[in-house]
Amino acid sequence: MLIVTRLDELRSARSLLDGKLGLVPTMGYLHEGHISLVRRAKAECDYVAVSIFVNPTQFGPNEDLAKYPRDLDRDLHLLEDAGVDLVWTPTPEVMYPSGFQTWVEVEEMTRPLEGAQRPGHFRGVTTVVTKLFNAVQPTKAYFGQKDAQQAAVIRRMTEDLNFPIEIVVCPIVREPDGLAMSSRNIYLDAHQRKAATVLYRSLSAAKEEYEKGERDAEKLRRKMKEVIASEPLAQMQYVSCADYDTLQELEKVTGKTLLSMAVFFGKTRLIDNFVLE
Numbered sequence: 001m002l003i004v005t006r007l008d009e010l011r012s013a014r015s016l017l018d019g020k021l022g023l024v025p026t027m028g029y030l031h032e033g034h035i036s037l038v039r040r041a042k043a044e045c046d047y048v049a050v051s052i053f054v055n056p057t058q059f060g061p062n063e064d065l066a067k068y069p070r071d072l073d074r075d076l077h078l079l080e081d082a083g084v085d086l087v088w089t090p091t092p093e094v095m096y097p098s099g100f101q102t103w104v105e106v107e108e109m110t111r112p113l114e115g116a117q118r119p120g121h122f123r124g125v126t127t128v129v130t131k132l133f134n135a136v137q138p139t140k141a142y143f144g145q146k147d148a149q150q151a152a153v154i155r156r157m158t159e160d161l162n163f164p165i166e167i168v169v170c171p172i173v174r175e176p177d178g179l180a181m182s183s184r185n186i187y188l189d190a191h192q193r194k195a196a197t198v199l200y201r202s203l204s205a206a207k208e209e210y211e212k213g214e215r216d217a218e219k220l221r222r223k224m225k226e227v228i229a230s231e232p233l234a235q236m237q238y239v240s241c242a243d244y245d246t247l248q249e250l251e252k253v254t255g256k257t258l259l260s261m262a263v264f265f266g267k268t269r270l271i272d273n274f275v276l277e
């Protein structure tokens, strides 16, 4: 496994990989969710590259950039074991050279949900992902369904900017009790960790209503809110029942639909979602 930091090193390493290249962009502190993306990339491509970069521009001023968990040695071991060919660990100076002032922005789709709660977040994501795509030039790029809006925004951006890259969105990987895997789960204390299953429970409750025939989106949102409210340690930020592609809130569920939510446990903010087909 080749590990590079500088852009010129990345470019020469890339030029030696002749065949389909799968890219898994990450911010490190890897878990089974990331490794499932690597596995999928390995199954579909000749080579797999992983980027590890905690991207400062996607964190708001009150978010957890400084204390975002990092463990590069552990990450590299996991990637080596998973059979990755190339790891790129750029520095902030490589990604944001002095005088940097060029941004990539997706408009409407970034306004609701996460975008409403985290102003500027998606501008940071789409800019850094564009830079990763330009530098690595992958055939396919792999993202998790856990960040449902991010995946939808990146699909839109790839189409809008004519990147010759196939975006592959992979299923959420969950703990045995249903909690979606996330690097932020380590911030939860034992009580919060137990309470955090409420995201999965409330999504499951709404899905159950849907399966019984409920198509009123407001009733599905109400169901999710009710279950979250039953958990004293959970502080709901939003719940949503939106169109899967446009992310606009629905009145009636007719096609592919995204149920999603953000919930605080103390200072830790968790997100989760289900797709209704």
Ligand code: PAF
Residues within 6 Å of the ligand: 025, 026, 027, 053, 055, 058, 125, 128, 129, 147, 150
């Ligand atoms: O999902 C993430 O880990 C990040 O948002 C990404 C896509 C690597 C961009 O920094």
